[in-house]
Amino acid sequence: MKNRKYPLGIQTFENIIKGQYVYVDKTALAYELANENKYCFLSRPRRFGKSLLVTTLQAYFEGRKELFGGLAMEKLETEWNEHPVIHLDISKGKFYDLTSLHATLNSMLAEYETKYSLNAEFSKAYNVRLQNIIEAAYAQTGKEVVVLIDEYDAPMHDSMKDKELQCQIRNIMRNFISPLKGEEKYLRFVFLTGISKFSQLSIFSELNNITNISMQDKYSAICGVSENELLSLFKDDIRDLAENNDMTYDEALAELKHHYDGYHFSGNGEDIYNPYSLFCTLDSNDFGDYWFSTGTPTFLIELLQEKHLDMLDLDDIIATADRFDTPTENITDPVPVLYQSGYLTIKGYNRKSKIFKLGFPNSEVKQGFSNSLFRYYAPDNMGDKDAEE
Template identity: 50%
Template sequence: MARKRYPIGIQTFSEIRKGDYLYVDKTEYVYRMTHADAKYMFLSRPRRFGKSLLASTLHAYFEGRKELFEGLAIANMEIEWEQYPVLHFDMSLGKHMDKDALNRYLHNMLQNNELRLGIKTRDVEDTNVRFTNLIMDIYHQTGKQVVVLIDEYDAPLLDVVHEEKDLPVLRNVMRNFYSPLKACDPYLRYVFLTGITKFSQLSIFSELNNIKNISMEREYADICGITEEEIKRHMKEGMDELADKLQVTHDEVLDALKENYDGYHFTWPSPDVYNPYSLLNAFSDGRLNSYWFGSGTPTYLIEMLRKYNVLPSEIGGIEAMAADFDAPTEQMESIVPLLYQSGYITIKKGDPQMEIYLLDIPNKEVRVGLMRSLLPNYVNRQVRTCNVTVAKMSLAISEGRMDDALRLLQTFLGTVPYCDNTDYEGHYQQLMYIIFSMLSYEVDVEVRTPHGRVDMVLKTRSKLYLIELKLDRSADKAMEQINLKNYSDRFALCKLPVVKVGINFDSKKGTIEDWKIETA
């Protein structure tokens, strides 16, 4: 049987169903959401994780389009299929706008909904008045309560989340627009909002304090994204095709997909969740690539990393309470909520009773993409040449040729124009961390031992490297410290050959001066 087409870039439920595209059935969640106690719901997930498709599925469900749901889980659950008028707002295009442009955008969306539902347009200046009128007119014209779906509610605010000047202005515009959701409560059947970040209810939704946030609810853990069980059930043909193209076994292709695109958890315990955008693109193209990260690294993230002075090595391995990361971004005291809600770190394990969780980078695609985004800060924009160097270093290290890898790095850094902040050891430590992370190896900095801390530990499939860095001293001094403090004893049980590496950087030249390598 021929496989179904993959819905690349298609976020409309009716188009997927009518076009016979692959659809991973999430309709059980639709029934659960719409028959729950809560009338107002909010779901936070990273970009391109299926939030828009979920909103579109809700749209079709509330319009009573029973024929689109034949063969899906909800077909055996829903009996009535009652029809409701649906207002659907997609805020994703409301980016990079000032106050006036954003107001025009909101008016345009209100007009589109008026035309679609046959409601006479009223000439009013304020969006909240027009929104209120629209809900009331629909209710009086149809005698039905209204469903309101707001997709990517926070999109107009994300690009200014780091700006103290513009954020309050645009936030007031959005708060004004959303205000009818409280006043029109008797006329509303259901309200669902999606977004990436969690803004405080006070700042965006004014008095609307009854929104149920299902983002960390265990029963909705895999409402967006694709689980391994769903891959095996729905994508067997795609797995076979990809294995053939990559010339690997079925198990090996699953391992590769897992390494690159899996690892997300939005609560704990939770099944592993794969990034659906990257996964479907990999199946469609027949190769592994950086699809999600390549589709756009938000500038606000890089700006916020700078604002909070976050070092590359500090992005993962974070212990935090739920209130520290499932928190309003405009009140955050660290970068953690934004990193988590944007999908750059995720829950790796946790204690739900204590609400303490370990957060880390989910997979190879995100780790490599993040490090590439941060690399220009350390190599003075010489990214293209550095990417070539990193690729060659990867081959050398995989073959156990650390000496050749360091020679490649020495040559590259010797050709990079002068970069700021190169007069302290930490600059080179973070540079090495970024490069080794881009090689997709396990790497950590400041690793504790009984006798002190190792500057860097690099683990490959065949070796464990203990790396000590010095600045304007000597490789002998670096090696002397490794041997003096017996760092290798700490890793005796790792079952890998331990290699000691001492590296000395020259701050004036901005590159490696000398190095020394010994087997433990």
């Protein structure tokens, strides 16, 4: 079974397809997303496949039919029109000061200014430069432009501990994306991803025509691996995992479910496994806390401490939909941040009252937070806390 290659650390659709890595076909949902909407936003936790979805959409809009052989998209799309695509990955930088933000935005815009024979005038405001790029792409190709912005909220998360810096960054990002609404006549599709919902960061005040698909049932499985996908595509992998751990197939499946299942991104959406942890386990034949160990929840632990909440007692939270829309610049409730970051998930939903029940998705997250809390608070481990920060 180990001739199958799992896309660990590989987030680009083209590289996964050309490298013949395991790919769970999400192209039917990508097609629906691209053809039923014009302005969209998707919130998902880190390492859940947002960047893979963005690059899948990029390949689709660039008309790269050859990459979709054997996938649902091949049958769904009949025209394969090619559009100019502006793909801006904000996660390329670390944003602990304004210099880093300016350098990242300048570099990304300069790349497209060069592509469309524009002068990279760094003295101009970012919104003007983005507007010029969109209009030049449209004028030179005669085709409507696609704008894909991945991890748009990375600068705000990196600056969370410095309120003054975050305010400055928020204003810069608001200015940066402001042309997207005004340039509508030149645009075919606009898609933004991030961890936090757009309403929380208050940078979309001008972009009020965007549809937030994050909690829509039909897109609940657009990222991650659904239970149906696991059972239909990975039976041999699970058998291999079971054999290497002296388990039966059913025991291995139950252990996967216990460790990595349990994510729900809408009231009545599909049951989702953490794709990163799942692939790491199938690749190594070893159960571990893979997703949790790749990120540091220090800012969340500090937030819980500030609000006098016990993380290990957050397994039965009741929330209405509007609880997820509190402004990030004035956090009084850590629950929305915990949910959007993947540390809590929807465990139940009453459609009539529109009330959600939240809790830990699985043992990986609950145990990971327990270990992090111990390291954070234990006096003999203060060096670990400093290292995390």
